[in-house]
Amino acid sequence: IAGITQAPTSQILAAGRRMTLRCTQDMRHNAMYWYRQDLGLGLRLIHYSNTAGTTGKGEVPDGYSVSRANTDDFPLTLASAVPSQTSVYFCASSDSDRGTDTGELFFGEGSRLTVL
Amino acid sequence: GQNIDQPTEMTATEGAIVQINCTYQTSGFNGLFWYQQHAGEAPTFLSYNVLDGLEEKGRFSSFLSRSKGYSYLLLKELQMKDSASYLCAAMDSNYQLIWGAGTKLIIKP
Numbered sequence: 001i002a003g004i005t006q007a008p009t010s011q012i013l014a015a016g017r018r019m020t021l022r023c024t025q026d027m028r029h030n031a032m033y034w035y036r037q038d039l040g041l042g043l044r045l046i047h048y049s050n051t052a053g054t055t056g057k058g059e060v061p062d063g064y065s066v067s068r069a070n071t072d073d074f075p076l077t078l079a080s081a082v083p084s085q086t087s088v089y090f091c092a093s094s095d096s097d098r099g100t101d102t103g104e105l106f107f108g109e110g111s112r113l114t115v116l
Numbered sequence: 117g118q119n120i121d122q123p124t125e126m127t128a129t130e131g132a133i134v135q136i137n138c139t140y141q142t143s144g145f146n147g148l149f150w151y152q153q154h155a156g157e158a159p160t161f162l163s164y165n166v167l168d169g170l171e172e173k174g175r176f177s178s179f180l181s182r183s184k185g186y187s188y189l190l191l192k193e194l195q196m197k198d199s200a201s202y203l204c205a206a207m208d209s210n211y212q213l214i215w216g217a218g219t220k221l222i223i224k225p
Contacts, residue, residue, distance in 0.1 A: 042120060042215030043159075043203070090158060104149075104161035105213075 003027070006091050006108035013081050013115050021076045021111045023091035031094045032074040033058075033105070034066060036087040043090065049074055081115045088112050118142045120216035122204050127222045128194055136189045136202050136219045144209020148180050148187045151203040153218065159203055162189070191221075199223045 004025045013019050025032065030051045035043040045058030049068040063085060065077045074093075078085055091108040119141045128134040140148065147166040151159040165171055165180035165187060177190040189202055201218040208214060 040217055042205075042217050043213075044215070045212070104164070105151075105159075107158035107160070109158050 004091055004093055004106055004108035006089075006111050008111060009109070010112040011114070013078075013113060015082055015115055016080050019078045019081055019113070021078075021089055021091075021113070023074045023076070023108060024072050025074075025091075025093045025106070026072065027093060027095070027106065028071060029093035029095045029106070030071070032068065033092045033094075034064070034074070034076045035090045035092065036060065037090060037110075038087050046076065046089075078113075081113075083115045086113060086115045118206075118208060118214045120204055120206060120214055122202075122216040122219045124217070125220045125222065127224060128191075130194055130196060130223055130225050132194050133190065133192050134194060134221065136191075136204075136221065138187045138189070138204035138216060140185050140187070140204070140206040140214070140216075142206045142208040142214055145182060146207040146209065146211055148178075149205040149207070149213070150178055150187075150189045151205065153201045153203055155200070162202075194223050196223050196225070 007022045033048045034046040037043050044060050046064050047058055047066040049055045052068050052071045055066050055068055089111045092105040094105050122138045149164050150162040152162050153159040163178035165178050170179045175192045180187045201220045203218045204216040205213045
């Protein structure tokens with residue numbers, strides 16, 4: 001089934017640990033994104049990639065890093081997790097650069113991360 | 117600054133009509149999106165407006181007034197499965213999406 005797959009679905013992590021959230025899409029979309037979603041706030045962009053080999057910072061990039069070695073994969077790494085990074089993380093893709101003009105974002109099912 | 121405002125929560129009755137409003141302030145404008153998000157699930161695309169007016173898609177319609185910085189999502193013939201959060205997002209001049217916090221819609225029998 002075409003779409004975006006995220007892993008893990010949920011994770012409890014001790015503060016200071018390193019964590020990588022995985023994201024894979026099979027729609028051959030050029031653009032990919034990582035968002036975090038917190039109660040009472042809109043989705044906030046962490047990092048994005050317009051195409052394989054390029055990445056950019058979003059609204060809340062501090063404490064996170066990404067890589068885009070190929071079209072399909074876009075992992076998000078927390079180098080040293082802190083409690084404020086407790087959130088639901090969504091990976092998304094689109095077939096346009098930096099958001100969509102008439103198209104849409106396709107979201108993964110999310111990764112719920114708790115940092116203690 | 118850039119900002120999206122939408123009500124936090126609304127309640128409606130099965131079979132009725134509900135209108136969810138959204139106002140936006142962005143640096144430039146390249147369109148207004150509505151997404152639906154069921155609890156614990158991913159957001160899914162509902163509609164996109166870039167020109168003024170009403171776009172109808174089955175039971176759902178979306179309206180845009182660029183001069184007023186205003187949009188609404190209209191849901192007709194409400195069904196229990198329409199209980200979800202509805203996210204409004206405006207695209208600025210840099211094609212960055214600015215998201216509202218979402219409106220939780222509760223449908224009662």
